[in-house]
Amino acid sequence: MTTAVKADTTTDLYPTRTGEPPRVIPREEPVVQGTPEQGPMDAQTLRGFDEKGYLTIDQLITPEELQLFKDELKRLAEDPEVKKDKRTVVEAKSNEVRSIFDIHRSNEIFKKIANDPRVVDRARQILGSDVYIHQSRINYKPGFVGKDFTWHSDFETWHAEDGMPSPRAVSISISLTDNYSFNGPLMIMPGSHKHYIVCQGETPEDNYKQSLVMQGAGVPDPGILTEFADKFGIDVLEGPAGGAIMFDSNCMHASNGNVTPYSRSNVFIVYNSVENTPVDPPYAAPSLRPDFLGSRDFTPAGNQG
Amino acid sequence: MTTAVKADTTTDLYPTRTGEPPRVIPREEPVVQGTPEQGPMDAQTLRGFDEKGYLTIDQLITPEELQLFKDELKRLAEDPEVKKDKRTVVEAKSNEVRSIFDIHRSNEIFKKIANDPRVVDRARQILGSDVYIHQSRINYKPGFVGKDFTWHSDFETWHAEDGMPSPRAVSISISLTDNYSFNGPLMIMPGSHKHYIVCQGETPEDNYKQSLVMQGAGVPDPGILTEFADKFGIDVLEGPAGGAIMFDSNCMHASNGNVTPYSRSNVFIVYNSVENTPVDPPYAAPSLRPDFLGSRDFTPAGNQG
Numbered sequence: 024m025t026t027a028v029k030a031d032t033t034t035d036l037y038p039t040r041t042g043e044p045p046r047v048i049p050r051e052e053p054v055v056q057g058t059p060e061q062g063p064m065d066a067q068t069l070r071g072f073d074e075k076g077y078l079t080i081d082q083l084i085t086p087e088e089l090q091l092f093k094d095e096l097k098r099l100a101e102d103p104e105v106k107k108d109k110r111t112v113v114e115a116k117s118n119e120v121r122s123i124f125d126i127h128r129s130n131e132i133f134k135k136i137a138n139d140p141r142v143v144d145r146a147r148q149i150l151g152s153d154v155y156i157h158q159s160r161i162n163y164k165p166g167f168v169g170k171d172f173t174w175h176s177d178f179e180t181w182h183a184e185d186g187m188p189s190p191r192a193v194s195i196s197i198s199l200t201d202n203y204s205f206n207g208p209l210m211i212m213p214g215s216h217k218h219y220i221v222c223q224g225e226t227p228e229d230n231y232k233q234s235l236v237m238q239g240a241g242v243p244d245p246g247i248l249t250e251f252a253d254k255f256g257i258d259v260l261e262g263p264a265g266g267a268i269m270f271d272s273n274c275m276h277a278s279n280g281n282v283t284p285y286s287r288s289n290v291f292i293v294y295n296s297v298e299n300t301p302v303d304p305p306y307a308a309p310s311l312r313p314d315f316l317g318s319r320d321f322t323p324a325g326n327q328g
Numbered sequence: 329m330t331t332a333v334k335a336d337t338t339t340d341l342y343p344t345r346t347g348e349p350p351r352v353i354p355r356e357e358p359v360v361q362g363t364p365e366q367g368p369m370d371a372q373t374l375r376g377f378d379e380k381g382y383l384t385i386d387q388l389i390t391p392e393e394l395q396l397f398k399d400e401l402k403r404l405a406e407d408p409e410v411k412k413d414k415r416t417v418v419e420a421k422s423n424e425v426r427s428i429f430d431i432h433r434s435n436e437i438f439k440k441i442a443n444d445p446r447v448v449d450r451a452r453q454i455l456g457s458d459v460y461i462h463q464s465r466i467n468y469k470p471g472f473v474g475k476d477f478t479w480h481s482d483f484e485t486w487h488a489e490d491g492m493p494s495p496r497a498v499s500i501s502i503s504l505t506d507n508y509s510f511n512g513p514l515m516i517m518p519g520s521h522k523h524y525i526v527c528q529g530e531t532p533e534d535n536y537k538q539s540l541v542m543q544g545a546g547v548p549d550p551g552i553l554t555e556f557a558d559k560f561g562i563d564v565l566e567g568p569a570g571g572a573i574m575f576d577s578n579c580m581h582a583s584n585g586n587v588t589p590y591s592r593s594n595v596f597i598v599y600n601s602v603e604n605t606p607v608d609p610p611y612a613a614p615s616l617r618p619d620f621l622g623s624r625d626f627t628p629a630g631n632q633g
Contacts, residue, residue, distance in 0.1 A: 205562055
């Protein structure tokens with residue numbers, strides 16, 4: 024556990040929620056900070072990630088692991104202790120479990136995959152340093168009633184509310200169900216990660232309690248979003264269970280709701296560079312969010328044993 | 329104007345909302361009742377419609393008509409008189425116009441296309457008789473906040489609440505905006521139209537006031553919907569503005585919400601066979617819905633001048 028240092032907002036490259044009108048500023052820092060020589064990804068894969076802000080992996084985990092993860096997912100969703108835990112988000116309308124946070128610490132099965140070289144080495148290569156886990160969760164998107172997520176940059180929130188200085192972080196979403204165009208898959212505006220949208224509004228106290236259910240602060244301006252969609256287009260990330268998507272922390276992304284019978288579930292882990300640890304207080308919120316949303320344990324991932 | 333006759337529920341082939349458990353019964357009557365010789369569609373197109381329950385037309389209207397319709401759509405959505413008309417449905421959350429009904433009577437531009445041979449002749453050929461307009465509307469699905477429509481058969485509602493005896497009706501949806509997989513396009517379970525899902529529940533008085541905003545009665549059982557999706561699959565109907573989709577009244581269909589900036593709007597017209605006019609009272613509701621939802625003017629379409 025390292026003690027966070029104070030934010031220097033006078034030199035903040037990514038101001039947001041300051042009361043200024045919304046605008047777009049360039050991302051000053053590189054997207055890929057490692058090299059092809061480090062492996063496991065080749066130059067072309069890294070170049071694609073730099074350009075589009077994401078990459079896909081057709082099969083990251085074995086069929087046996089997939090089954091194991093799905094069984095565990097099911098068990099957790101039905102566990103009354105898990106349902107009432109503060110790290111669990113319950114869907115307002117249906118009372119079904121929507122997300123369970125902090126599963127890399129609370130659950131042995133997901134702790135293992137979060138520290139697995141297949142995942143950690145890729146994150147290290149993209150970020151060009153050791154990495155630690157900033158956040159982890161399982162997302163359920165149940166059939167028939169799955170809720171949408173409106174467009175946002177994760178980094179904008181992590182910067183404003185968690186004190187993360189730079190977008191030197193990468194997320195991996197491991198698919199536990201097939202992603203079709205029709206069951207609310209991840210949508211990304213490719214290339215948007217090289218631009219930062221300064222958002223309006225101020226962050227209310229304990230904003231996270233509301234924002235995990237329905238986004239309030241950190242909502243990009245609709246006019247800017249329309250320009251972004253016209254300029255970058257929208258990629259719909261279909262793909263099979265057992266595959267994965269890695270995406271830059273500053274990608275503009277969203278997902279539609281899901282009225283089909285097919286749920287869409289995934290394991291979601293955020294890796295941050297150990298050279299990019301959060302400051303306290305954060306850049307645009309009264310105080311840091313709880314540790315289960317923005318971890319202050321900066322122990323490098325993959326070094327657990 | 330013809331006077332409707334009384335429903336004979338003792339011989340009802342499509343019982344629903346009777347208090348019985350949900351179940352599936354076969355559709356006894358043919359889907360296509362006309363012949364290729366009648367034109368304008370060939371044998372292969374008709375066979376495809378019979379098998380899948382829908383067909384698509386790449387370009388139904390000219391670019392000039394498309395522009396005219398879009399301008400009219402915009403004008404209507406901004407007209408305060410239209411907004412407060414009882415035939416207009418306003419989106420609960422955003423207060424934006426969601427649908428305007430009865431546009432084949434209230435609006436000269438849409439009256440013309442609803443009686444155009446390009447549309448009416450196709451409907452006649454499918455249904456094998458003269459046709460009249462049972463319902464018409466413009467649907468807006470605005471960007472960012474467009475609402476979903478959960479799975480349903482239109483015929484189930486038109487039978488229960490409008491007194492339509494048989495599924496001898498066909499809908500056309502003329503696209504006024506591009507339909508992408510990501511902006512809440514129409515989804516159809518191909519082949520589902522040959523099976524009828526008996527729905528649970530009873531129809532409350534004036535159900536339509538609620539059901540236009542959020543479906544209550546006439547909701548198919550989730551277990552049956554899952555079986556249907558596994559058996560028939562889900563077709564996502566992407567396609568350009570100016571194109572159209574015709575689909576059988578008993579197709580199981582739905583659409584997801586729309587968080588993208590791109591609205592999805594269409595003109596929607598329902599043709600019923602003049603040999604299939606509604607009965608009064610209807611099959612499973614206390615009384616008929618208003619005339620703007622289920623017209624009692626059985627004048628054949630295309631015979632207006």
